[in-house]
Amino acid sequence: MxxxxxxxxxxxxxxxxxxxxxxxxxxxxxxxxxxxxxxxIPTNNIVHVGVPHEDLLVxxxxxxxxxxxxxxxxxxxxxxxxxDCQMLLAKYxxxxxxxxxxxAQSGTHSYFTEDLAxxxxxxxxxxxxxxxxxxxxxNLEDILQFKLERKDELDALWYYLDKVCLDVQKEPxxxxxxxxxxxxxxxxxxxxxxxxxxxxxxLQLSDVKVQVSLDWKTVVGAFTAPYALDSIPNVFACAxxxxxxxxxxxxxxxxxxxxxxxxxxxxxLTSVKKNLILAA
Numbered sequence: 001m002x003x004x005x006x007x008x009x010x011x012x013x014x015x016x017x018x019x020x021x022x023x024x025x026x027x028x029x030x031x032x033x034x035x036x037x038x039x040x041i042p043t044n045n046i047v048h049v050g051v052p053h054e055d056l057l058v059x060x061x062x063x064x065x066x067x068x069x070x071x072x073x074x075x076x077x078x079x080x081x082x083x084d085c086q087m088l089l090a091k092y093x094x095x096x097x098x099x100x101x102x103x104a105q106s107g108t109h110s111y112f113t114e115d116l117a118x119x120x121x122x123x124x125x126x127x128x129x130x131x132x133x134x135x136x137x138x139n140l141e142d143i144l145q146f147k148l149e150r151k152d153e154l155d156a157l158w159y160y161l162d163k164v165c166l167d168v169q170k171e172p173x174x175x176x177x178x179x180x181x182x183x184x185x186x187x188x189x190x191x192x193x194x195x196x197x198x199x200x201x202x203l204q205l206s207d208v209k210v211q212v213s214l215d216w217k218t219v220v221g222a223f224t225a226p227y228a229l230d231s232i233p234n235v236f237a238c239a240x241x242x243x244x245x246x247x248x249x250x251x252x253x254x255x256x257x258x259x260x261x262x263x264x265x266x267x268x269l270t271s272v273k274k275n276l277i278l279a280a
Contacts, residue, residue, distance in 0.1 A: 002037040002038060002100060003035070003036045003037050003038070003100065003102075003158060004036060004037065004038040004039075004040065004093060004097070004100050004101040004102070005032060005036040005038070005039055005040070005101070005102055005103075005104050005268075006040045006041075006042075006086055006089050006090045006093060006101060006102070006103050006104065007024065007032060007039060007040065007041050007086070007104050007105075007106075008041075008042070008082060008083060008085075008086040008104075008105050008106075009022060009023065009024055009041055009042070009043070009049035009082070010022050010023070010049075010079055010082055010083075011023070011024075011025075011105075011106050011107040012079065012105055012106075012107045012108075012109045012110065012111045013107060013108070013109065014109060016078070016111070019078075020078065020079040020082075022047065022049050023049055024041070024049065024051060024106070025106070025136070025272065026052070026136035026137075027133055027135070027136050027204055027272040028106045028270065028272055029051055029052065030133055030134045030135075030136070030138055030143060031131060031133045031206055031270065031272060032104075033062070033140075033143050033144070033147070034133065034134065034143055034146070034147055034154070035131065035154065035157075035158070037062075038061075038062065038063075038064075039057075039062060039063040039064075040063070040064050040065075040066065040089055040093065041063060041064075041065055042065070042066050042067075042068055042082075042085040042086055042089055043065045043066070043067050043068070044067060044068045044069065044070045044073075044081075044082070044085065045067070045068070045069050045070060046070050046072070046073055047073065051063070052140065053140050056140075066085075066089060068085045070082075070085075079111065080113050083111055083112065083113050084113055084115075084116055086103060086105075087103070087112065087113060087116040087117065087257055087258075088116065090102075090103040090257050090258075090259075091116070091257070091258050091259070094257070094259045094260060095260060098259070098260045102268055103257045103268070104268040104269070104270060105268070105269055105270075106269070106270050106271065106272075107269070107271065108271060109269075110209075110211075110269045112255045112256065112257060114255065116257075116258065117255040117256060117257060117258060118255070118256060118257075118258045119255060119256075123211075124209055124210070124211055125164070125165070125209065125210045126207070126208075126209050127207065127208045127209075127210070128207045129205045129207070130189060130205070130206065130207065130208055131157075131192075131205065131206035131208060131270075132192060132193045132196040132197070132203045132204070132205060132206075133203065133204045133205065133206050133272050134146075134196070134199075134200050134203070134204075135200070135202050135203070135204055138200065142199070142200075146196075146199050150195050150196075153188070153191050153192055153195050154192065156188045156191070156192075157188045157189065157191075157192045159188075160185040160188050161185065161210075163185070164185050165210065204272050205272075206270055206271065206272045207270065207271045208268055208269070208270050209268065209269040209270075210268055211256055211268075
């Protein structure tokens with residue numbers, strides 16, 4: 001199945017949504033281009049946040065820019081009008097094709113408006129140093145060509161990320177961390193870094209937080225504390241002189257995007273590290 005992502009054209013700087021800045025960094029945009037087939041970025045009548053090669057990518061149906069009519073942005077409402085646009089689109093696409101689409105925000109905090117979100121039990125998986133990203137100056141054609149040539153490796157990365165999400169859903173306990181140490185996920189992370197470095201000598205790494213739906217009734221009492229796996233096998237990352245990929249799992253109740261019951265992944269929060277990693 002193709003993968004679709006609904007992106008907000010702002011970066012949330014505080015959990016209350018009042019501190020934010022407009023724009024999508026070139027590193028984040030490269031990440032979206034490399035790892036997703038379809039990118040939806042809402043725009044509006046007040047401010048249009050453009051992205052590189054926008055007309056060409058719209059023509060190729062890689063991105064779409066649905067337009068909303070807003071009364072105001074900022075002030076007493078903060079980023080709420082902009083996030084509302086994203087959440088309305090996320091509900092539309094998730095209802096239409098559950099499992100294909102996911103909502104994503106960039107920065108250090110997620111922000112979901114109460115009137116368009118739901119309070120739901122969920123697991124939050126924090127994956128560090130997990131996605132290699134081409135640097136900001138990378139040519140568009142290079143990214144799209146690499147994406148085509150290395151489709152199998154990139155698809156494998158997302159296949160096993162989905163599998164990890166499913167494993168966590170079924171058995172979110174401390175024992176799972178030990179099994180993940182030998183999981184194929186570690187190998188595909190390593191493979192993705194290897195093939196990406198073959199194309200680009202400089203890379204940046206991305207941290208990802210994934211909200212995973214949870215049927216709390218089936219797992220009450222199964223665990224009592226968060227756990228961490230600080231060494232997903234990733235020799236290649238270590239060869240760059242950076243910390244190995246790691247996984248932390250927390251479970252909580254809070255606001256998440258409204259989504260069908262069968263939607264496993266609810267949202268992503270991504271943060272691309274600014275420091276460049278030089279391949280050997």
